[in-house]
Amino acid sequence: MPKRSKSSERWLQRQRKDYFVRKAQDGGQVSRAHYKLEQIDQRFQLLSARKRVLELGAAPGGWTQYLESKLTRGFLIAVDPLPITRGGRCRAIEGYAGEEDVHAQIEELLADQQLDLVLSDMAPNISGVRAVDQARAMDLADIALQACEDWLRSGGDLAVKAFQGEGLDAWVVALRQRFEQVNMMKPKASRPESREVFVVAKRFKERSSSA
Numbered sequence: 001m002p003k004r005s006k007s008s009e010r011w012l013q014r015q016r017k018d019y020f021v022r023k024a025q026d027g028g029q030v031s032r033a034h035y036k037l038e039q040i041d042q043r044f045q046l047l048s049a050r051k052r053v054l055e056l057g058a059a060p061g062g063w064t065q066y067l068e069s070k071l072t073r074g075f076l077i078a079v080d081p082l083p084i085t086r087g088g089r090c091r092a093i094e095g096y097a098g099e100e101d102v103h104a105q106i107e108e109l110l111a112d113q114q115l116d117l118v119l120s121d122m123a124p125n126i127s128g129v130r131a132v133d134q135a136r137a138m139d140l141a142d143i144a145l146q147a148c149e150d151w152l153r154s155g156g157d158l159a160v161k162a163f164q165g166e167g168l169d170a171w172v173v174a175l176r177q178r179f180e181q182v183n184m185m186k187p188k189a190s191r192p193e194s195r196e197v198f199v200v201a202k203r204f205k206e207r208s209s210s211a
C-alpha cells in the first residue's frame, strides 16, 4: 500500500474523530455540511415547504438532501460544476454560477417566477495564497448577491458562506443596504479552525424604480 503523506494522514485522523462526520455517516447523510444548513435553518427559520430556492455550490449534495426533505411543495434549483447527489425534487444545473450559460438555464427553469431564498455554500479552489483565496471567496459572495438582484423577491432571504478576512466587513456593510436584517453565524458543524462563517440576510428590500 502506498505510504500516505503526513497531511493526508492528519486529514484522515481528523475525519475519523470529527463528531459531525461520524454523525453524517451514521445517519446516512451525504456530508457533514448537511448539519451546517440544519443549524442555520433552526436559528433563522429560512425554510418551509413551499419555498422556491436557488442553491449555489451544491456538490456533493449535503445541503441538497436537507433541502429536498423540507421543500415538499416548493422547488429547488441546484448549481455546481461537480456532480450533485440528489432526488427527484431538485433541478440540477452543471456549471459555474456567474457564467452566462448557467444564468440562462436558471432563467429558463424559473420561467419568470421569483425566488424566496438564495443559498450559497460555494468555495473557491484553494491556491494556498491567502490574499488570492480571499479575493476569490469574495467574488463568489458577489455572485450570490447578484443572484438576489436578478431573481429574489422583495422580502426574500439569502444565506451565504464567506471567509473572515479582507473585504468581508465592507461586503456586509453593502449587504445591509439591500436587506433589512443581516447576521453572521458560525454553525457548530463548521470546523472551529476554519475561517468560514455564514452571512444570513433577511427581507430583501424593494428594488428602487431607477435600478
Ligand SMILES: C[S@@+](CC[C@H](N)C(=O)[O-])C[C@H]1O[C@@H](n2cnc3c(N)ncnc32)[C@H](O)[C@@H]1O
Residues within 6 Å of the ligand: 030, 031, 033, 034, 056, 057, 058, 059, 060, 061, 062, 063, 064, 079, 080, 081, 082, 095, 096, 097, 098, 121, 122, 123, 124, 125, 140
Ligand atoms: C463546500 S462545497 C459545497 C458543499 C455542499 N453545500 C454540500 O452540502 O454537500 C463547495 C462547492 O462550491 C462549488 N463551486 C465553486 N465555485 C462555484 C461556482 N462559481 N458555481 C457553482 N459552484 C461552485 C465547488 O464545486 C464545490 O462543490
